[in-house]
Amino acid sequence: MEQKGVSKAVIGRLPRYYRYLGELMEEGVERISSSDLSQKMKVTSSQIRQDLNHFGGFGQTGYGYHVATLYNEIGHLLGLDKNHSLIVIGAGNLGQALANYANFERRGFNICAMFDADPKLIGTRTIRDIPILDVARLEEYLENHEVDIAVLAIPKTGAIPVAKRLVEAHIRAIWNFSHTDLEVPEDVVVENVHLSESLMKLSYRMAEQRRK
Amino acid sequence: MEQKGVSKAVIGRLPRYYRYLGELMEEGVERISSSDLSQKMKVTSSQIRQDLNHFGGFGQTGYGYHVATLYNEIGHLLGLDKNHSLIVIGAGNLGQALANYANFERRGFNICAMFDADPKLIGTRTIRDIPILDVARLEEYLENHEVDIAVLAIPKTGAIPVAKRLVEAHIRAIWNFSHTDLEVPEDVVVENVHLSESLMKLSYRMAEQRRK
Structure with a gap:
Protein backbone atom coordinates (compact mmCIF):
# COMPACT_ATOMS: atom_id res chain seq x y z
CA MET A 1 0.00 0.00 0.00
CA LEU A 78 -1.53 4.59 11.17
CA GLY A 79 1.56 2.95 12.62
CA LEU A 80 -0.57 0.75 14.90
CA ASP A 81 1.32 -2.45 14.09
CA LYS A 82 4.13 -1.02 16.22
CA ASN A 83 4.00 -0.56 19.98
CA HIS A 84 4.63 2.95 21.30
CA SER A 85 5.90 3.83 24.73
CA LEU A 86 4.64 7.08 26.22
CA ILE A 87 5.41 9.34 29.12
CA VAL A 88 2.92 11.86 30.46
CA ILE A 89 4.20 15.20 31.75
CA GLY A 90 1.71 16.50 34.30
CA ALA A 91 -0.01 14.13 36.73
CA GLY A 92 -3.00 16.37 37.43
CA ASN A 93 -6.55 15.43 36.51
CA LEU A 94 -5.96 15.52 32.78
CA GLY A 95 -2.73 13.53 32.95
CA GLN A 96 -4.43 10.97 35.17
CA ALA A 97 -7.44 10.80 32.87
CA LEU A 98 -5.12 10.02 29.96
CA ALA A 99 -3.13 7.47 31.98
CA ASN A 100 -6.36 5.77 32.95
CA TYR A 101 -7.62 5.37 29.42
CA ALA A 102 -7.33 1.63 28.75
CA ASN A 103 -8.27 2.16 25.11
CA PHE A 104 -4.82 3.53 24.32
CA GLU A 105 -3.11 0.42 25.66
CA ARG A 106 -5.29 -1.83 23.55
CA ARG A 107 -3.85 -0.01 20.49
CA GLY A 108 -0.27 -0.52 21.66
CA PHE A 109 0.25 2.88 23.32
CA ASN A 110 1.79 2.03 26.67
CA ILE A 111 2.29 4.71 29.28
CA CYS A 112 5.45 3.85 31.20
CA ALA A 113 5.80 6.86 33.50
CA MET A 114 4.25 10.15 34.53
CA PHE A 115 6.15 13.24 35.64
CA ASP A 116 5.16 16.08 37.91
CA ALA A 117 6.76 18.81 39.99
CA ASP A 118 4.32 18.45 42.92
CA PRO A 119 6.06 16.69 45.86
CA LYS A 120 2.65 15.40 47.00
CA LEU A 121 2.33 13.41 43.77
CA ILE A 122 5.94 12.32 43.20
CA GLY A 123 6.61 8.77 44.34
CA THR A 124 2.93 7.75 44.36
CA ARG A 125 1.40 5.34 41.88
CA THR A 126 -2.18 6.42 41.57
CA ILE A 127 -3.07 5.03 38.21
CA ARG A 128 -2.68 1.48 36.94
CA ASP A 129 0.66 1.14 38.70
CA ILE A 130 2.30 3.84 36.58
CA PRO A 131 4.93 5.63 38.68
CA ILE A 132 4.81 9.41 39.09
CA LEU A 133 8.38 10.71 38.93
CA ASP A 134 9.99 14.06 39.60
CA VAL A 135 10.03 16.14 36.41
CA ALA A 136 13.51 17.33 37.43
CA ARG A 137 14.69 13.81 36.60
CA LEU A 138 13.13 13.75 33.13
CA GLU A 139 16.45 13.74 31.24
CA GLU A 140 17.85 10.98 33.43
CA TYR A 141 14.78 8.86 32.73
CA LEU A 142 14.95 9.46 28.98
CA GLU A 143 18.61 8.44 28.91
CA ASN A 144 17.72 5.06 30.37
CA HIS A 145 14.37 4.30 28.71
CA GLU A 146 13.19 4.24 25.14
CA VAL A 147 10.27 6.63 24.87
CA ASP A 148 8.43 7.28 21.60
CA ILE A 149 5.87 9.89 22.58
CA ALA A 150 5.71 12.56 25.30
CA VAL A 151 2.27 13.79 26.32
CA LEU A 152 2.15 17.38 27.57
CA ALA A 153 -0.66 17.72 30.10
CA ILE A 154 0.60 20.82 31.90
CA PRO A 155 -0.46 24.47 31.84
CA LYS A 156 0.65 26.75 29.04
CA THR A 157 3.45 28.46 31.00
CA GLY A 158 5.42 25.28 31.62
CA ALA A 159 4.81 23.75 28.22
CA ILE A 160 7.38 25.61 26.14
CA PRO A 161 10.45 25.00 28.38
CA VAL A 162 9.45 21.35 28.93
CA ALA A 163 9.00 20.82 25.19
CA LYS A 164 12.49 22.24 24.66
CA ARG A 165 13.92 19.77 27.19
CA LEU A 166 12.08 16.89 25.52
CA VAL A 167 13.42 17.79 22.09
CA GLU A 168 16.96 18.09 23.46
CA ALA A 169 16.53 14.64 25.01
CA HIS A 170 15.68 13.33 21.50
CA ILE A 171 11.92 12.93 21.84
CA ARG A 172 10.52 13.05 18.31
CA ALA A 173 6.76 13.08 18.97
CA ILE A 174 4.71 15.27 21.30
CA TRP A 175 0.99 15.01 22.01
CA ASN A 176 0.28 18.51 23.24
CA PHE A 177 -2.69 19.34 25.48
CA SER A 178 -1.18 22.63 26.65
CA HIS A 179 -2.97 25.68 25.37
CA THR A 180 -0.08 27.00 23.33
CA ASP A 181 1.66 26.27 20.03
CA LEU A 182 5.07 24.63 20.38
CA GLU A 183 8.07 25.52 18.26
CA VAL A 184 9.96 22.37 17.43
CA PRO A 185 12.47 21.25 14.75
CA GLU A 186 11.06 19.87 11.51
CA ASP A 187 11.67 16.23 12.37
CA VAL A 188 9.59 16.45 15.55
CA VAL A 189 5.89 15.77 15.10
CA VAL A 190 3.38 17.56 17.31
CA GLU A 191 -0.31 16.81 17.51
CA ASN A 192 -2.28 19.44 19.41
CA VAL A 193 -5.46 18.93 21.39
CA HIS A 194 -6.61 22.44 22.24
CA LEU A 195 -9.73 21.84 24.31
CA SER A 196 -10.69 25.52 24.63
CA GLU A 197 -10.64 25.85 20.85
CA SER A 198 -12.92 22.85 20.46
CA LEU A 199 -15.36 24.38 22.95
CA MET A 200 -15.26 27.68 21.03
CA LYS A 201 -16.10 25.86 17.79
CA LEU A 202 -19.13 24.44 19.56
CA SER A 203 -20.22 27.88 20.76
CA TYR A 204 -19.66 29.31 17.25
CA ARG A 205 -22.12 26.76 15.91
CA MET A 206 -24.57 27.53 18.72
CA ALA A 207 -24.38 31.23 17.84
CA GLU A 208 -24.92 30.33 14.19
CA GLN A 209 -28.06 28.37 15.15
CA ARG A 210 -29.35 31.41 17.07
CA ARG A 211 -28.77 33.67 14.04
CA LYS A 212 -30.85 31.35 11.82
CA MET B 1 -19.88 41.77 10.74
CA LEU B 78 -17.57 32.64 18.50
CA GLY B 79 -20.51 33.39 20.77
CA LEU B 80 -18.18 34.36 23.62
CA ASP B 81 -20.07 37.55 24.49
CA LYS B 82 -22.73 35.27 25.95
CA ASN B 83 -22.33 33.16 29.09
CA HIS B 84 -22.91 29.43 28.72
CA SER B 85 -23.93 27.07 31.48
CA LEU B 86 -22.62 23.53 31.24
CA ILE B 87 -23.21 20.19 32.87
CA VAL B 88 -20.67 17.37 32.72
CA ILE B 89 -21.91 13.79 32.46
CA GLY B 90 -19.26 11.53 33.95
CA ALA B 91 -17.32 12.57 37.06
CA GLY B 92 -14.33 10.31 36.43
CA ASN B 93 -10.83 11.62 35.77
CA LEU B 94 -11.70 13.21 32.45
CA GLY B 95 -14.89 14.86 33.76
CA GLN B 96 -12.96 16.17 36.75
CA ALA B 97 -10.13 17.42 34.55
CA LEU B 98 -12.66 19.39 32.50
CA ALA B 99 -14.43 20.72 35.60
CA ASN B 100 -11.10 21.83 36.98
CA TYR B 101 -10.12 23.84 33.93
CA ALA B 102 -10.40 27.45 35.04
CA ASN B 103 -9.76 28.64 31.49
CA PHE B 104 -13.28 27.71 30.43
CA GLU B 105 -14.83 29.84 33.16
CA ARG B 106 -12.77 32.84 32.13
CA ARG B 107 -14.46 32.59 28.71
CA GLY B 108 -17.95 32.44 30.24
CA PHE B 109 -18.38 28.66 30.21
CA ASN B 110 -19.65 27.86 33.70
CA ILE B 111 -20.00 24.29 34.85
CA CYS B 112 -22.98 24.15 37.19
CA ALA B 113 -23.22 20.40 37.91
CA MET B 114 -21.64 17.03 37.21
CA PHE B 115 -23.52 13.75 36.95
CA ASP B 116 -22.41 10.21 37.62
CA ALA B 117 -23.91 6.79 38.37
CA ASP B 118 -21.25 5.85 40.93
CA PRO B 119 -22.72 6.06 44.48
CA LYS B 120 -19.21 6.74 45.81
CA LEU B 121 -19.08 9.99 43.81
CA ILE B 122 -22.71 11.16 44.06
CA GLY B 123 -23.20 13.80 46.73
CA THR B 124 -19.52 14.74 46.93
CA ARG B 125 -18.11 18.04 45.72
CA THR B 126 -14.58 17.29 44.69
CA ILE B 127 -13.94 20.09 42.25
CA ARG B 128 -14.40 23.82 42.75
CA ASP B 129 -17.58 23.24 44.73
CA ILE B 130 -19.43 21.77 41.74
CA PRO B 131 -21.95 19.17 43.01
CA ILE B 132 -21.86 15.62 41.64
CA LEU B 133 -25.45 14.47 41.19
CA ASP B 134 -27.07 11.15 40.40
CA VAL B 135 -27.39 10.74 36.62
CA ALA B 136 -30.80 9.15 37.26
CA ARG B 137 -31.97 12.64 38.20
CA LEU B 138 -30.68 14.29 35.02
CA GLU B 139 -34.14 15.10 33.60
CA GLU B 140 -35.31 16.55 36.91
CA TYR B 141 -32.27 18.82 37.00
CA LEU B 142 -32.74 19.96 33.41
CA GLU B 143 -36.38 20.85 34.10
CA ASN B 144 -35.31 23.23 36.84
CA HIS B 145 -32.09 24.71 35.44
CA GLU B 146 -31.18 26.39 32.22
CA VAL B 147 -28.33 24.43 30.68
CA ASP B 148 -26.76 25.35 27.34
CA ILE B 149 -24.18 22.63 26.82
CA ALA B 150 -23.86 19.03 28.03
CA VAL B 151 -20.38 17.53 28.12
CA LEU B 152 -20.24 13.76 27.61
CA ALA B 153 -17.24 12.36 29.48
CA ILE B 154 -18.42 8.77 29.79
CA PRO B 155 -17.43 5.56 28.00
CA LYS B 156 -18.80 4.77 24.57
CA THR B 157 -21.47 2.29 25.75
CA GLY B 158 -23.32 4.82 27.90
CA ALA B 159 -22.96 7.75 25.52
CA ILE B 160 -25.71 6.98 23.01
CA PRO B 161 -28.58 6.46 25.53
CA VAL B 162 -27.47 9.48 27.59
CA ALA B 163 -27.29 11.65 24.46
CA LYS B 164 -30.85 10.55 23.61
CA ARG B 165 -32.03 11.59 27.09
CA LEU B 166 -30.26 14.95 26.76
CA VAL B 167 -31.88 15.67 23.41
CA GLU B 168 -35.31 14.73 24.77
CA ALA B 169 -34.71 17.11 27.66
CA HIS B 170 -34.09 19.89 25.07
CA ILE B 171 -30.32 20.15 25.27
CA ARG B 172 -29.18 21.66 21.96
CA ALA B 173 -25.39 21.39 22.24
CA ILE B 174 -23.22 18.41 23.18
CA TRP B 175 -19.44 18.40 23.64
CA ASN B 176 -18.70 14.73 23.10
CA PHE B 177 -15.59 13.03 24.50
CA SER B 178 -17.07 9.54 24.17
CA HIS B 179 -15.44 7.44 21.51
CA THR B 180 -18.51 7.12 19.32
CA ASP B 181 -20.47 9.23 16.85
CA LEU B 182 -23.82 10.49 18.17
CA GLU B 183 -26.99 10.60 16.10
CA VAL B 184 -28.88 13.76 16.94
CA PRO B 185 -31.56 15.91 15.26
CA GLU B 186 -30.40 18.64 12.88
CA ASP B 187 -30.87 21.47 15.34
CA VAL B 188 -28.55 19.89 17.91
CA VAL B 189 -24.88 20.76 17.53
CA VAL B 190 -22.23 18.21 18.50
CA GLU B 191 -18.52 18.85 18.73
CA ASN B 192 -16.46 15.68 19.07
CA VAL B 193 -13.13 15.31 20.83
CA HIS B 194 -11.99 11.81 19.91
CA LEU B 195 -8.71 11.46 21.79
CA SER B 196 -7.80 8.05 20.34
CA GLU B 197 -8.14 9.47 16.85
CA SER B 198 -5.85 12.35 17.67
CA LEU B 199 -3.25 9.91 19.01
CA MET B 200 -3.55 7.84 15.82
CA LYS B 201 -2.93 10.94 13.70
CA LEU B 202 0.26 11.45 15.69
CA SER B 203 1.37 7.87 15.12
CA TYR B 204 0.52 8.17 11.40
CA ARG B 205 2.90 11.10 11.17
CA MET B 206 5.56 9.19 13.14
CA ALA B 207 5.23 6.27 10.69
CA GLU B 208 5.50 8.74 7.82
CA GLN B 209 8.75 10.10 9.30
CA ARG B 210 10.12 6.54 9.55
CA ARG B 211 9.23 5.89 5.89
CA LYS B 212 11.16 9.00 4.80
Missing part, protein backbone atom coordinates in the same frame (compact mmCIF):
# COMPACT_ATOMS: atom_id res chain seq x y z
CA GLU A 2 1.60 3.24 -1.14
CA GLN A 3 0.85 6.84 -0.38
CA LYS A 4 0.85 9.50 -3.04
CA GLY A 5 0.94 12.89 -1.31
CA VAL A 6 -1.90 12.37 1.11
CA SER A 7 -3.71 15.45 2.38
CA LYS A 8 -4.22 16.28 6.05
CA ALA A 9 -7.98 15.89 5.61
CA VAL A 10 -7.63 12.32 4.34
CA ILE A 11 -5.23 11.42 7.16
CA GLY A 12 -7.70 12.93 9.62
CA ARG A 13 -10.38 10.55 8.35
CA LEU A 14 -8.28 7.35 8.57
CA PRO A 15 -8.79 6.82 12.33
CA ARG A 16 -12.55 7.01 11.81
CA TYR A 17 -12.41 4.35 9.06
CA TYR A 18 -10.30 2.27 11.40
CA ARG A 19 -12.85 2.61 14.21
CA TYR A 20 -15.80 1.64 12.00
CA LEU A 21 -13.95 -1.30 10.45
CA GLY A 22 -13.03 -2.51 13.95
CA GLU A 23 -16.70 -2.40 14.93
CA LEU A 24 -17.66 -4.33 11.79
CA MET A 25 -15.08 -7.00 12.64
CA GLU A 26 -16.51 -7.31 16.15
CA GLU A 27 -19.92 -7.83 14.55
CA GLY A 28 -18.45 -10.59 12.38
CA VAL A 29 -18.88 -8.76 9.06
CA GLU A 30 -16.38 -10.05 6.47
CA ARG A 31 -17.07 -7.87 3.45
CA ILE A 32 -18.72 -4.51 3.01
CA SER A 33 -19.61 -2.51 -0.08
CA SER A 34 -18.56 1.12 -0.22
CA SER A 35 -22.25 2.08 -0.28
CA ASP A 36 -23.01 0.16 2.94
CA LEU A 37 -19.90 1.58 4.61
CA SER A 38 -20.95 5.02 3.37
CA GLN A 39 -24.41 4.69 4.95
CA LYS A 40 -22.92 3.54 8.23
CA MET A 41 -20.33 6.32 8.37
CA LYS A 42 -22.55 9.04 6.86
CA VAL A 43 -20.06 10.05 4.19
CA THR A 44 -20.58 9.61 0.45
CA SER A 45 -19.32 6.39 -1.09
CA SER A 46 -17.35 8.41 -3.63
CA GLN A 47 -15.53 10.06 -0.71
CA ILE A 48 -14.66 6.63 0.69
CA ARG A 49 -13.40 5.39 -2.67
CA GLN A 50 -11.39 8.57 -3.20
CA ASP A 51 -9.87 8.44 0.29
CA LEU A 52 -8.84 4.80 -0.01
CA ASN A 53 -7.53 5.27 -3.54
CA HIS A 54 -4.79 7.44 -2.07
CA PHE A 55 -3.41 4.26 -0.61
CA GLY A 56 -3.80 2.10 -3.68
CA GLY A 57 -7.43 1.12 -3.60
CA PHE A 58 -8.34 -2.27 -2.02
CA GLY A 59 -11.94 -2.47 -3.27
CA GLN A 60 -12.88 -4.72 -6.14
CA THR A 61 -15.93 -3.53 -8.05
CA GLY A 62 -18.88 -5.71 -7.14
CA TYR A 63 -17.08 -7.37 -4.24
CA GLY A 64 -16.69 -4.50 -1.83
CA TYR A 65 -13.97 -4.32 0.77
CA HIS A 66 -12.59 -7.22 2.77
CA VAL A 67 -13.05 -5.81 6.27
CA ALA A 68 -10.11 -7.46 8.06
CA THR A 69 -7.65 -6.68 5.26
CA LEU A 70 -8.70 -3.05 5.08
CA TYR A 71 -8.61 -2.78 8.89
CA ASN A 72 -5.08 -4.15 9.03
CA GLU A 73 -3.82 -2.03 6.15
CA ILE A 74 -5.20 1.15 7.67
CA GLY A 75 -3.77 0.08 11.03
CA HIS A 76 -0.40 -0.29 9.32
CA LEU A 77 -0.67 3.18 7.75
CA GLU B 2 -21.63 39.35 8.42
CA GLN B 3 -20.88 35.81 7.40
CA LYS B 4 -21.15 34.64 3.84
CA GLY B 5 -21.15 30.83 3.87
CA VAL B 6 -18.11 30.26 6.03
CA SER B 7 -16.27 26.95 5.62
CA LYS B 8 -15.52 24.57 8.47
CA ALA B 9 -11.79 25.19 7.99
CA VAL B 10 -12.16 28.94 8.49
CA ILE B 11 -14.32 28.41 11.59
CA GLY B 12 -11.71 26.00 12.89
CA ARG B 13 -9.08 28.74 12.65
CA LEU B 14 -11.10 31.46 14.44
CA PRO B 15 -10.29 30.24 17.99
CA ARG B 16 -6.60 30.38 17.16
CA TYR B 17 -6.89 33.97 15.92
CA TYR B 18 -8.78 34.74 19.11
CA ARG B 19 -6.04 33.21 21.25
CA TYR B 20 -3.24 35.13 19.51
CA LEU B 21 -5.14 38.41 19.59
CA GLY B 22 -5.78 37.88 23.32
CA GLU B 23 -2.05 37.42 23.87
CA LEU B 24 -1.29 40.58 21.88
CA MET B 25 -3.74 42.53 24.04
CA GLU B 26 -2.05 41.23 27.19
CA GLU B 27 1.23 42.50 25.74
CA GLY B 28 -0.34 45.91 25.17
CA VAL B 29 -0.20 45.77 21.36
CA GLU B 30 -2.85 48.06 19.82
CA ARG B 31 -2.43 47.51 16.10
CA ILE B 32 -0.88 44.73 14.08
CA SER B 33 -0.28 44.36 10.36
CA SER B 34 -1.40 41.16 8.68
CA SER B 35 2.25 40.39 7.89
CA ASP B 36 3.29 40.66 11.58
CA LEU B 37 0.29 38.59 12.65
CA SER B 38 1.18 36.11 9.92
CA GLN B 39 4.76 35.75 11.22
CA LYS B 40 3.54 35.27 14.76
CA MET B 41 0.93 32.67 13.83
CA LYS B 42 2.95 30.98 11.09
CA VAL B 43 0.25 31.24 8.45
CA THR B 44 0.50 33.31 5.28
CA SER B 45 -0.81 36.84 5.45
CA SER B 46 -3.01 36.18 2.44
CA GLN B 47 -4.63 33.36 4.42
CA ILE B 48 -5.32 35.78 7.27
CA ARG B 49 -6.80 38.38 4.94
CA GLN B 50 -8.92 35.76 3.19
CA ASP B 51 -10.17 34.27 6.47
CA LEU B 52 -11.12 37.63 7.92
CA ASN B 53 -12.71 38.79 4.67
CA HIS B 54 -15.37 36.13 5.22
CA PHE B 55 -16.58 38.30 8.06
CA GLY B 56 -16.37 41.60 6.27
CA GLY B 57 -12.72 42.51 6.52
CA PHE B 58 -11.65 44.84 9.38
CA GLY B 59 -8.19 45.61 8.07
CA GLN B 60 -7.41 48.96 6.49
CA THR B 61 -4.56 48.83 4.01
CA GLY B 62 -1.49 50.40 5.56
CA TYR B 63 -3.02 50.54 9.03
CA GLY B 64 -3.28 46.86 9.91
CA TYR B 65 -5.79 45.50 12.35
CA HIS B 66 -6.96 47.14 15.54
CA VAL B 67 -6.26 44.33 17.98
CA ALA B 68 -9.03 44.93 20.53
CA THR B 69 -11.70 45.46 17.87
CA LEU B 70 -10.74 42.32 16.00
CA TYR B 71 -10.55 40.37 19.27
CA ASN B 72 -14.04 41.47 20.28
CA GLU B 73 -15.54 40.86 16.86
CA ILE B 74 -14.11 37.34 16.67
CA GLY B 75 -15.27 36.75 20.25
CA HIS B 76 -18.75 37.81 19.15
CA LEU B 77 -18.66 35.44 16.17
